[in-house]
Amino acid sequence: MALPIRTPWERYAHVLRHLYDPAERWDLIISGLPMPLRPRAIEAGCDAADVRNPRSARFNDAGAACKQHVLTDHDRFYSPAYLDSVASAIRLRRHQLQPANGATLYVGDNGVLTVVGGEKEDAGYVTSAFRVKPRGVPSHAVRQEDFIRAAVDRMKELTVLGPQGGRGEGP
Numbered sequence: 001m002a003l004p005i006r007t008p009w010e011r012y013a014h015v016l017r018h019l020y021d022p023a024e025r026w027d028l029i030i031s032g033l034p035m036p037l038r039p040r041a042i043e044a045g046c047d048a049a050d051v052r053n054p055r056s057a058r059f060n061d062a063g064a065a066c067k068q069h070v071l072t073d074h075d076r077f078y079s080p081a082y083l084d085s086v087a088s089a090i091r092l093r094r095h096q097l098q099p100a101n102g103a104t105l106y107v108g109d110n111g112v113l114t115v116v117g118g119e120k121e122d123a124g125y126v127t128s129a130f131r132v133k134p135r136g137v138p139s140h141a142v143r144q145e146d147f148i149r150a151a152v153d154r155m156k157e158l159t160v161l162g163p164q165g166g167r168g169e170g171p
Contacts (some may be wrong), residue, residue: 002086002106002116004079006125009059011074012067014128016041016054017080023139024131025147029110037073044069082129085112094152096159103127105155111147113154115158 003009019026020037027033034040038051045065050057061066062089089095095106103118115128132154133139134146 002083003125008071012059012070015070015074015078017056018130023133025139025142028144030081033077041069046092082112082114084108084127085110085114093112096155105158107151107155111144111151113151
């Protein structure tokens with residue numbers, strides 16, 4: 001079975017980038033997820049610019065209250081969702097090896113695309129987990145089936161075309 005994302009800074013970055021992205025609609029699959037997530041993080045002391053643009057967020061620059069809030073959201077909401085995704089993907093036999101780097105990609109019945117391992121030091125650890133935004137469907141009208149179909153398509157792209165999947169963006 002997979003282990004959670006390994007380091008606190010990686011957990012922090014993934015929560016900001018994925019769990020807090022309203023277009024990924026984690027509220028459809030996580031019972032009790034307190035919404036809205038981004039304003040809650042800002043109230044907890046996170047910098048608004050980092051929350052809105054997580055690619056520029058720096059773990060070392062975040063305050064202790066912000067880090068605690070984000071890492072708690074990882075442990076309480078994000079990690080259980082992506083680990084459940086791996087477990088259901090195994091049951092459904094919906095996983096594929098990414099030959100370019102040896103990672104295994106899983107798409108669970110919750111529509112989460114989870115990447116496990118790859119590099120030797122990452123073996124067994126989740127390295128990324130996200131919900132692929134369905135193309136052409138407004139986020140307020142998206143259904144769970146749309147996320148599953150988009151994640152399966154993305155998994156196929158990543159395993160056939162390599163880590164960048166031909167679209168210039170990795171997991």
